[in-house]
Amino acid sequence: MKKNILRSALLEFKQHGYRDASMRQIAHTAGITPGNIYRYFASKEAILHELIQPTYERFVGYVLEIRRDMDNTHTKEADSSMIYLHKIQGTIVKLFNQSSPELSILLNRSEGSKYENVKQELTTVIFSILEKAFHTFQNSGSARRQEEENQAARMIAATIVEGMCIILRDYEDGDTIERLVDELIRIYFAGIGDKINRS
Amino acid sequence: MKKNILRSALLEFKQHGYRDASMRQIAHTAGITPGNIYRYFASKEAILHELIQPTYERFVGYVLEIRRDMDNTHTKEADSSMIYLHKIQGTIVKLFNQSSPELSILLNRSEGSKYENVKQELTTVIFSILEKAFHTFQNSGSARRQEEENQAARMIAATIVEGMCIILRDYEDGDTIERLVDELIRIYFAGIGDKINRS
Amino acid sequence: MKKNILRSALLEFKQHGYRDASMRQIAHTAGITPGNIYRYFASKEAILHELIQPTYERFVGYVLEIRRDMDNTHTKEADSSMIYLHKIQGTIVKLFNQSSPELSILLNRSEGSKYENVKQELTTVIFSILEKAFHTFQNSGSARRQEEENQAARMIAATIVEGMCIILRDYEDGDTIERLVDELIRIYFAGIGDKINRS
Amino acid sequence: MKKNILRSALLEFKQHGYRDASMRQIAHTAGITPGNIYRYFASKEAILHELIQPTYERFVGYVLEIRRDMDNTHTKEADSSMIYLHKIQGTIVKLFNQSSPELSILLNRSEGSKYENVKQELTTVIFSILEKAFHTFQNSGSARRQEEENQAARMIAATIVEGMCIILRDYEDGDTIERLVDELIRIYFAGIGDKINRS
DNA sequence: TATGAATGAGACTTCATTCAT
DNA sequence: AATGAATGAAGTCTCATTCAT
Numbered sequence: 001m002k003k004n005i006l007r008s009a010l011l012e013f014k015q016h017g018y019r020d021a022s023m024r025q026i027a028h029t030a031g032i033t034p035g036n037i038y039r040y041f042a043s044k045e046a047i048l049h050e051l052i053q054p055t056y057e058r059f060v061g062y063v064l065e066i067r068r069d070m071d072n073t074h075t076k077e078a079d080s081s082m083i084y085l086h087k088i089q090g091t092i093v094k095l096f097n098q099s100s101p102e103l104s105i106l107l108n109r110s111e112g113s114k115y116e117n118v119k120q121e122l123t124t125v126i127f128s129i130l131e132k133a134f135h136t137f138q139n140s141g142s143a144r145r146q147e148e149e150n151q152a153a154r155m156i157a158a159t160i161v162e163g164m165c166i167i168l169r170d171y172e173d174g175d176t177i178e179r180l181v182d183e184l185i186r187i188y189f190a191g192i193g194d195k196i197n198r199s
Numbered sequence: 200m201k202k203n204i205l206r207s208a209l210l211e212f213k214q215h216g217y218r219d220a221s222m223r224q225i226a227h228t229a230g231i232t233p234g235n236i237y238r239y240f241a242s243k244e245a246i247l248h249e250l251i252q253p254t255y256e257r258f259v260g261y262v263l264e265i266r267r268d269m270d271n272t273h274t275k276e277a278d279s280s281m282i283y284l285h286k287i288q289g290t291i292v293k294l295f296n297q298s299s300p301e302l303s304i305l306l307n308r309s310e311g312s313k314y315e316n317v318k319q320e321l322t323t324v325i326f327s328i329l330e331k332a333f334h335t336f337q338n339s340g341s342a343r344r345q346e347e348e349n350q351a352a353r354m355i356a357a358t359i360v361e362g363m364c365i366i367l368r369d370y371e372d373g374d375t376i377e378r379l380v381d382e383l384i385r386i387y388f389a390g391i392g393d394k395i396n397r398s
Numbered sequence: 399m400k401k402n403i404l405r406s407a408l409l410e411f412k413q414h415g416y417r418d419a420s421m422r423q424i425a426h427t428a429g430i431t432p433g434n435i436y437r438y439f440a441s442k443e444a445i446l447h448e449l450i451q452p453t454y455e456r457f458v459g460y461v462l463e464i465r466r467d468m469d470n471t472h473t474k475e476a477d478s479s480m481i482y483l484h485k486i487q488g489t490i491v492k493l494f495n496q497s498s499p500e501l502s503i504l505l506n507r508s509e510g511s512k513y514e515n516v517k518q519e520l521t522t523v524i525f526s527i528l529e530k531a532f533h534t535f536q537n538s539g540s541a542r543r544q545e546e547e548n549q550a551a552r553m554i555a556a557t558i559v560e561g562m563c564i565i566l567r568d569y570e571d572g573d574t575i576e577r578l579v580d581e582l583i584r585i586y587f588a589g590i591g592d593k594i595n596r597s
Numbered sequence: 598m599k600k601n602i603l604r605s606a607l608l609e610f611k612q613h614g615y616r617d618a619s620m621r622q623i624a625h626t627a628g629i630t631p632g633n634i635y636r637y638f639a640s641k642e643a644i645l646h647e648l649i650q651p652t653y654e655r656f657v658g659y660v661l662e663i664r665r666d667m668d669n670t671h672t673k674e675a676d677s678s679m680i681y682l683h684k685i686q687g688t689i690v691k692l693f694n695q696s697s698p699e700l701s702i703l704l705n706r707s708e709g710s711k712y713e714n715v716k717q718e719l720t721t722v723i724f725s726i727l728e729k730a731f732h733t734f735q736n737s738g739s740a741r742r743q744e745e746e747n748q749a750a751r752m753i754a755a756t757i758v759e760g761m762c763i764i765l766r767d768y769e770d771g772d773t774i775e776r777l778v779d780e781l782i783r784i785y786f787a788g789i790g791d792k793i794n795r796s
Numbered sequence: 797t798a799t800g801a802a803t804g805a806g807a808c809t810t811c812a813t814t815c816a817t
Numbered sequence: 818a819a820t821g822a823a824t825g826a827a828g829t830c831t832c833a834t835t836c837a838t
Contacts, residue, residue, distance in 0.1 A: 001801085016310075017310075019219065020218055020219070020310075020311075022827085022828075022829095023828080023829060023830085024827080024828080024829095032801090032802070032803095033802065033803055033804075034829085034830085035802080035803070035804075035805095035830075035831075035832085036801070036802055036803075037830095038829095038830065038831075038832095039800085039801070039802080042830095043829080043830080044829070044830095148378065151370075151375065151379060152379065152382050154369075155362070155365065155366055155369070155379045155382070155383065156382075156383075156386070158362075158365045158369070159358065159361065159362035159365055159383060162358065162361045162362065162365055163354070163357075163358035163361065163362070166354065166357045166358055166361055167354055170353070170354070170357070171350075176350065179347065179350075179351075180350060180351065180354045183351050183354065183355075183394075184354065184355075184358060186390070186393075186394070187355065187386075187387060187390030187391060187393075187394060188386065188390060189390075190389055190390040190392075190393035190394070191385070191386030191387060191388075191389040191390035191393075192386060193389075194385075194386075194389035194390075194393070195382075195385070195386060195389070200818095221810095221811075221812090222811075222812055222813080223810095223811075223812090231819075231820090232819065232820050232821070233811095233812080233813085233820095233821095234813080234814075234815080234819080234820065234821070234822090235818075235819050235820070237812095237813070237814075238818070238819075242812080242813080243812070243813095399797095417617055418616065418617065420831095420832075420833090421832075421833055421834080422831095422832075422833090430798080430799090431798065431799050431800070432799095432800095432832095432833080432834085433798080433799065433800070433801090433834080433835075433836080434797080434798050434799070435834095436833095436834070436835075437797070437798075441833080441834080442833070442834095509613075509614075509617075510617075546776065549768075549773065549776075549777060550776075550777065550780050552767070553760070553763065553764055553767070553777045553780065553781065554780075554781075554784065556760075556763045556767070557756065557759065557760035557763055557781060560756065560759045560760065560763055561752070561755075561756035561759065561760070564752065564755045564756055564759055565752055568751075568752070568755070569748075574748065577745065578748060578749065578752050581749050581752070581753075581792075582752065582753075582756065584788070584791075584792070585753070585784075585785060585788030585789060585791075585792060586784060586788060587788075588787055588788040588790075588791035588792070589783070589784030589785060589786075589787040589788035589791075590784060591787075592783075592784075592787035592788075592791070593780075593783065593784060593787070598822085619806090619807075619808095620807080620808060620809085621806080621807080621808095629822085629823070629824095630823065630824055630825075631808085631809085632809075632810075632811085632823080632824065632825075632826095633822070633823050633824075634809095635808095635809065635810075635811095636821080636822070636823080640808080640809080641808070641809095
């Protein structure tokens, strides 16, 4: 029964985002009265919390782990950065595999809630990784050139994150998600590798 | 004066999206009364229409043009697909360059309006292009393999579109947008080329 | 079991007043389900009725008795009024002593129910008594002076009643209540005596 | 127009108290729609604030003044306490005279708002005064006797405050209020004086 | 006898929109 | 051309009450 409400809420959050999700609509989808939801959840925020919190905590755990890894990696060689990025891929796929719809809401549709900055946090992490990889090769350019590289890295980080979010949005099957995230990251690596080689 | 309102509306739509944009706020930014807006526009939707419609029509025009181009291109050779994709890139950048703020709203912040499916339409077009390019090389696989390629193409199309949307969202300067879109598409091309070569 | 519910209701009414008392809370305190209350009572008002009605009826009885006494007392002498007031004090204290929590709710926390005017009724009675005592001495003033005396009597009546209500509100022990009501009325008598003597 | 709403709100607050006052009802009394109130006030609390805050600030000022006076008075003689109490009376009457309906709400009907403890504060002040007066005479009793005196002082303080609140509740004319408060305090002084003399 | 689910009215509040002036 | 007042529907949430089980 709570399950029933949570299922309706998941649909509604997915469709309109947290802020624009309507309790009326959630209740209607669940086949009950709006007031009745409050027998099971204290508030709209509480529904989101119950739906998202476990995923969020796992998310935070992984991000911390990645950060720790990064701080402990001091290699200056080209390949090691690449290898390191590949290791991270596995971590990310694992996270996505465990709870894709919730993660999708956490990242894409949490505006107006306490989770609304999560996607940006993930982007920042990816950006840090890319920054490291780029600097291994290109710290010799002009100031303007460096700023441009910075923008590029930021853009790439954001698009990688967004790409993963799209996969989450469009697919629910774990294997499919894994395969597509794999594909996405392989494309970016190949593309970035090409970019680095040419510069 | 309509210009004045449109300018305020653009800011508000950019910041909060169509659905959460406030007429009060638009009026306040324009230095007038909410009621007065209705002397110039019939509704919130009408403001969005006047703001976005030209860009939308140009957008549709480009999309049709690309579709026509594609239907007229029957080459089976590998390189021609690649070259063709490069031509498209130019078209897209041009569109972005002409009216980036409106395009950003059209693609990113039109939820709740009649334009809310535009991003998906663009994705479909990009998907068609990729489908063609992929099939030039890989129409020999099993049915399951072909479905997987389909999913991959769909994902790549969506992420390319999303990537361009992010660039629009984060930057306003035409040169910067052009450079970053360039970069993004180059990465995808290199990545996809690598993928095709390996398969 | 009804006793059980009544006990919980008493606590809740005392704490939040009739209007803001929560059936949920009453049920919770009684260790049962809200719905189950309705096997024993038709409504929230019905609970209040069963809790308060006996006290209310006794209250009305005393008031009638006092009224009758008053109508039968035609003495014109000063002291007799004073003595008469002292007799009333005993009656009141007795009433308070018998069922102070219910009386407290009846007088202090019945807003929103059919009992909400009871305090005013009591005030009216006290006022009648005072009026009589005052008139014994002061029926020689001007019309304006008489109206002022009237207002004073009304005010004193109301404050005496309110004073007794406060005592009920703040204390539960019978002896303490008796002592404080005693004190209160003694103060008023002394004060009023002083007032009369000076006029 | 704000005046209109404030007038309706004052009536509603007076009748049902802040917590149980209904915006619907306020709007209805003012002859407008509930939503329209929010053109003039941000919230129910904001209405109360605008209605009460000036009175509250004056109230706090007077209380501080009284406290300061009290701290500076170290006389041990009987009469000085009495004289001191008389001085306070003037201060209180002045306050009551300035804004009686607002003061009535502030003291009697602010439950559920930020002002809900104001009456208790005033009672505490009066209690401090009485404590001082009583101790001047009676610090020689047993512990139990002293506790009883404490309870009596507390009760008297509360009833004096409540008495003044009743006057505010029932009358609006400044002169009448002044006269009745005067009367009330004279009664208490005479009564208390009598009490002290007998002990 | 008792429960837990459910309802419906009403609470405060927001906001696009209308309209008399 | 413009305003400020006003509305009504919808938002989240609470709660006395009902009812099938």
